[in-house]
Amino acid sequence: MYKKALTVLTSALVISSSLSFEVKAIDNSFEPPTSCSYGRDRTSWTLGETRVEFDFRYNESDEQEQDREAEEKEELLRKIVKILEVSIDSLDYIRIESPNYVLQGREFRAKGNLFDRFAYTRFHNSEEGYVGKDKSNWDGNSYLNMKFTDTHGLGVVWITRGDQSECSMEPVYVQKVPTIRTASADAGYGRIDVDLSYFVDHYSKASIESNTDVRIMVTTRSDGFGTTESKSFDFSQLDGNASVSVYPSTGGGPYSVRVQVFDGTYAKSEQLGSVFVPGKSTPPCPNCNLL
Incomplete structure (x- = not known):
C-alpha cells in the first residue's frame, strides 16, 4: 500500500514537473515560433539596411554566464531576422494587430483577432517573452498593453493559442520621440x-x-x-x-x-x-x- 501510494505520488510529481517545464518554455520564449504568420495583410517584411539594436544588461559577477547569455541573445536576434525576412502565409483564425511604430518605454496596446469568442490569447514580445493573456470578447478580439524598455530598433510582438501551433506576429519599430x-x-x-x-x-x-x-x-x-x-x-x-x-x-x-x-x-x-x-x-x- 505504501509503495503504491509512493508510486502514484512520484508519477504525479513527474507529470507536474513536465507540465511546469512546458508552460515555462512557452511563457519565457523571446522569439516567435517558426510557424508564426504575419498579422493583418502583411506577408513579408523587408529589413533593408535597418540595424537591429538591443541593449543587453548582465550580472558582472559571472563572466562565463555573461558570455553564454550574450551568445544566446545573438542567436535569438539571428533567428528573429531570419523569420522576418521570409514570407509566410497568414492564418485566418488568429491575427495580431499592433502599431508599426512605438515609443521606447511607453505602453502601447496590441490586439488579437480570433475566430473564437471567450478564448484566451497569449501575448509575447521579443524583449520580455511572455507578457500576459486576455480572453476574447463577443467580437473575437482580445487586448493587452505592453512596452519595450531597452529595445531601440526592430522588435517583434506575437500572439499564440494552445501549444503555439496557432500564432501571428507583427514587427514593430521602437523609437524615441523627436x-x-x-x-x-x-x-x-x-x-x-x-x-x-x-x-x-x-x-x-x-x-x-x-x-x-x-x-x-x-x-x-x-x-x-x-x-x-x-x-x-x-x-x-x-x-x-x-x-x-x-x-x-x-x-x-x-x-x-x-x-x-x-x-x-x-x-x-x-x-x-x-x-x-x-x-x-x-x-x-x-x-x-x-x-
Whole structure:
C-alpha cells in the first residue's frame, strides 16, 4: 500500500514537473515560433539596411554566464531576422494587430483577432517573452498593453493559442520621440521668423518610409484678436536646422508662437513665447474688434 501510494505520488510529481517545464518554455520564449504568420495583410517584411539594436544588461559577477547569455541573445536576434525576412502565409483564425511604430518605454496596446469568442490569447514580445493573456470578447478580439524598455530598433510582438501551433506576429519599430535642440522666434514687417535645430529618430516613420517627410508646423495666436493659424513645412533631413517664415492674416500686432516637429507618428512641441509683428493689423472679420 505504501509503495503504491509512493508510486502514484512520484508519477504525479513527474507529470507536474513536465507540465511546469512546458508552460515555462512557452511563457519565457523571446522569439516567435517558426510557424508564426504575419498579422493583418502583411506577408513579408523587408529589413533593408535597418540595424537591429538591443541593449543587453548582465550580472558582472559571472563572466562565463555573461558570455553564454550574450551568445544566446545573438542567436535569438539571428533567428528573429531570419523569420522576418521570409514570407509566410497568414492564418485566418488568429491575427495580431499592433502599431508599426512605438515609443521606447511607453505602453502601447496590441490586439488579437480570433475566430473564437471567450478564448484566451497569449501575448509575447521579443524583449520580455511572455507578457500576459486576455480572453476574447463577443467580437473575437482580445487586448493587452505592453512596452519595450531597452529595445531601440526592430522588435517583434506575437500572439499564440494552445501549444503555439496557432500564432501571428507583427514587427514593430521602437523609437524615441523627436528632439528640438534649440528654437526661437523673431518678427519682421508682417511676418514671423522661426529658427530651430531638430533631430528625428532613425527608427521613426519619417526615416523608414520614403514617402514620409519630417513636418515642421508653426502655430501663431493673435493676442489682439484671439485667432489661431498654423502652417506646415516638410523637410527630408532627419537631423538638421530649419528657418521658416509665416505671414499672419491679421497683420501687425502681438502673437504667441509655438513650433512642432512631427516624424509621421509622434510629435514634439515647444512654446517660443511672444513676438510683436510690425505693421497694420487686419481684423479677421468686418465686425471683429481687438480683445
